[in-house]
Amino acid sequence: MDYSIIAPAYNEEKNIKPLYKEIKKVMEEIGGRWELIYIDDGSTDKTKQKTKKLHKKDERVKLISFKRNFGQSAALQAGFDHAKGEIIISMDADLQNDPKDIPKLLEKIKEGYDCVCGWRKNRKDPLIRKKIPSKISNKLASLTGVKLHDFGCTFRAYQKTALKDLNIYGEEHRYIPSKLYKKGYKITETPINHRPREHGKTKYGAKRLIKGSLDLAFHIFWNRYSLRPVHFLGTSGFIFMVAGLLIGSYRVIMKYLFGEPLLQHLPQLILVIGLVLFGLLLIIFGFLTEILKKIYYENKKSYNVEEKI
Template sequence: MQEGYSVVVPVFNEEGNIALLYKELSTVLKSLDLPYEIIFIDDGSTDNSLQEIKILTSKDVSVKYISFKKNLGQSAALKSGFQHCKYSVTITMDSDLQNDPADIPGLLQFYGEYQMVNGWRKNRRDNFSKKIGSKIGNFVRNLFVHDNIKDTGCSLKVMDTAMLKRIKIYKGLHRFLPVLMMSEGAKVKEVPVNHRQRMHGTSKYNNLGRAFAGLYDLICVRWMVKHQINEEIKEKNV
């Protein structure tokens, strides 16, 4: 696998944010002095998001895209992006501009010693309901899987691509990437990052729907982690 950065960006109806995100993100990536690609995953957008992405691909060969026929959710978008990453380090972020691309170099400072660096939105720019819902969700998740992550919902993450490609991603399991990476042997660190106000578009999530889906997914992940086989080979001749 080539050394460099693959940035996976799920998109669902974010036409007002894509061009500005690309401008900020490409500026940061160019400063890192390694090859990179930006993979936009259009998750069945019904606005002009795909057209905006295609304009970028016509101007910059480092920009790639995958477009779904219908909306399948963030887990499906990330899974598809991960399958197409060609560089050794995968970076994920949202397309709504609340994640700040300028935080990427700070996360990369810890990459190497750690195989996953997870952003922590220490000062979230969301409404009170979303903040409380997130705190409760993180507390309950930690009770079950003991990953000690304060903000698994932060989309800004840096991960080892080879490890990431070994993980089976099912619907809803993108919320549990830290514990799934840990199950592959990754050391995980959480780093405070900037979180910005949403300027265009609307949030695609509500706390009630996420709570019910999250509890079911949590039970599944708990089972997966508990029953994972980690063989310790004494010797071999293969």
């Protein structure tokens, strides 16, 4: 298989068939063997039924249906896990991504990049609810080490080899380029066309923005300390211990050089003991997390498939 197009869908019944027609036209012009995988993320409308009808007419259309709504990251992960193509293209199923831009992504892949990200340079979304939060999120996301204009764009192309050991959870689909960059893969971006939504409702809101921000904070931490957690905990523990020892040394100096009784400063002595012990505990926890890292749940899945055709 040459290409796999994966499209997470949640209540997109009116977009399933039109998207298929657009993708089919583009992929037949490109040539090669391809498949289109719709991931029904627990839809409550007829998304699954519409996809099944397409599958009966064209077996290149595949369906992965979840038992409930697991979120976009889980849907993309399921698509990556089941894709057979050497090049994997992910895109939204809401028709806002233009399949005509697929050749632009593939051109960059041919240049030797492992991940090509779409950049919605001229977004067709509401200013307050989407554009401003997106700009803020993109600025913060750049702290992960990858300089991209649009971390939130699902429209991307990947070499299959780059996704081999990838596991994403929560809202981590935004930071796939950062995860790949950390592993040494080549990342780039290209401007794409972005169209206004015509059918269905947007799934983006304040709740998702908050979750995404929390995932970003954790991702920055994980990028820096996941391989050596003892660096974070050990450094913190060392700082606490040094603070405690400095305070303790000061009190000892004041006693033996200036005659100040230690018992008059009992709260400070208790603080010294607390700081030293807490610092020591952090260092010990650092070593324990190094051990736990070895048995981290890399092979666990964040979704539950109900049906696959």
